[in-house]
Amino acid sequence: MTYVISDIHGDLAGLRSVLEQIRLRPEDTLYILGDVMDRLPDGVAILRWLMACPNCRMLLGNHELMMLNYLDEPSERNRWQWFRNGGEVTLKAFLALPEAERRAITVFLRSRPLQAELRIGEWNYLLVHAAPLRWYESYNYKNYDPTTFAVWYRLKGDEPLPEGTRLVFGHTPTPYYQPDQPPRVWRSGPFLGIDCGAATETGRLCCLRLEDGAEFYAD
Ligand SMILES: [Mn+2]
Structure with a gap:
């Protein structure tokens, strides 16, 4: 089976809850559509778990890009942008690691793809x-490079x-599209929004199974 999660934002308890429900088997694949870190402090711990997970595939999110931008160029501007978006707890956890592990994390993040394509049934x-x-x-956003x-x-x-x-995406919490509902998967034609606002006051982590569209929510 194929599972997709996005925008965990350090929510380790939410991730554990979802993993208990889906019971990932060695033949399953779990895609994580970026934004593993920031806001809550366990982003780096989740990242290290992901790096060791043989059937997990992580894409780059804007929060990982903000971290890489800051590490590449620790300017006031890059720091301000990242911290304003909840990055301070991540930097603290990252700097507490030995250099070899910090290096392994940055190598891993730099090699994250921007997208994945797969065929499931007729889609x-x-x-x-x-x-x-x-x-x-x-x-084209003015002044944006393609990755940004x-x-x-x-x-x-x-x-x-x-x-x-069908396009499965995160990044924009689904209450943006359906403000009158509790955070849940947003389905509109070929679009499937799965960022249900984990690590926000009213949000929760969500996981979507592609084969049958089943939705799993953190307690
Ligand atoms: Mn995002």
């Missing part, structure tokens, strides 16, 4: 943090997709 599934790279030309675009884009739900393709 092509495109998994992204915020947007497919192929939209960059048409939805792919992890920061605010999806509207009217963007074109090829026939037979």
Whole structure:
């Protein structure tokens, strides 16, 4: 089976709850669509678990990009942007690690892909943090490079997709699209929004199983 989670944001208790429910087997695959870290303090611990998980596949999110930008260039501006988005707890946990482990984490994060494509039944599934790279030309944010675009884009739900393709994305908490409902998966045509606002006051971590659309929510 194929499971997808996004925007964990350090919510280790939520992740444990979801993992207990799905009971991941060696033949299953778990995709994590980025934003593992920031806000709650366990992002680095979750990252290290993911790095050791043979059937987990993690994509890059904007929070991981903010961390890499800061480590590449620890300027006031990069620090401000990351900390403003909850990065301080992550940096603290990261700096407490031995250098070899810090290095392993940055190598891992730098090699994260921006998207994954898979075929399940009659559907092509495109998994992204915020947007497919192929939209960059048409939805170019001013001054954004393609990577920044792919992890920061605010999806509207009217963007074109090829026939037979479903887009699974995180990044934008689903109450943005359905404010009158408790946080749950947002389904609109070929779009599946799965960021249910983990680590926010009213949010919860969500996991979607692609084969049958089953939804699992952290307690
Ligand atoms: Mn995000």
